[in-house]
Amino acid sequence: MESGYVRAAGKSEIVLGKMKKVTLDGKEVLIVNVNGYYYAVGSECTHFGGDLSEGVLEGNVVTCPNHKAKFDVTSGKVVSPPAEALSRPDIEDLPTYLVKIDNQDIMVKV
Numbered sequence: 839m840e841s842g843y844v845r846a847a848g849k850s851e852i853v854l855g856k857m858k859k860v861t862l863d864g865k866e867v868l869i870v871n872v873n874g875y876y877y878a879v880g881s882e883c884t885h886f887g888g889d890l891s892e893g894v895l896e897g898n899v900v901t902c903p904n905h906k907a908k909f910d911v912t913s914g915k916v917v918s919p920p921a922e923a924l925s926r927p928d929i930e931d932l933p934t935y936l937v938k939i940d941n942q943d944i945m946v947k948v
């Protein structure tokens with residue numbers, strides 16, 4: 839295994855269409871299973887810090903529970919900002935992390 843990867847979870851912990859927040863090296867990371875592929879993005883909404891692990895996942899898009907911003911978990915890109923212009927209408931993309939599977943473990947490079 840290439841260096842820099844740490845174990846985030848077991849594959850069986852995050853079944854198809856589910857997500858889980860883990861803390862890796864002090865960073866809160868959201869691990870998501872989309873169609874059997876695993877992705878890792880920052881779990882904190884870049885608008886006002888909503889916990890995306892408490893949001894709704896539909897396909898590859900997670901919706902923030904606070905003001906409904908949407909992010910593509912496969913790329914971290916903002917799909918839809920909040921409807922209202924708050925103090926930061928230009929929500930930034932989420933950080934993304936490389937993922938590898940090692941046997942039954944999901945490994946993430948942080």
Ligand code: FES
Nearest residue numbers: 883885886888902
């Ligand atoms: S905190 Fe996520 S949309 Fe506002």
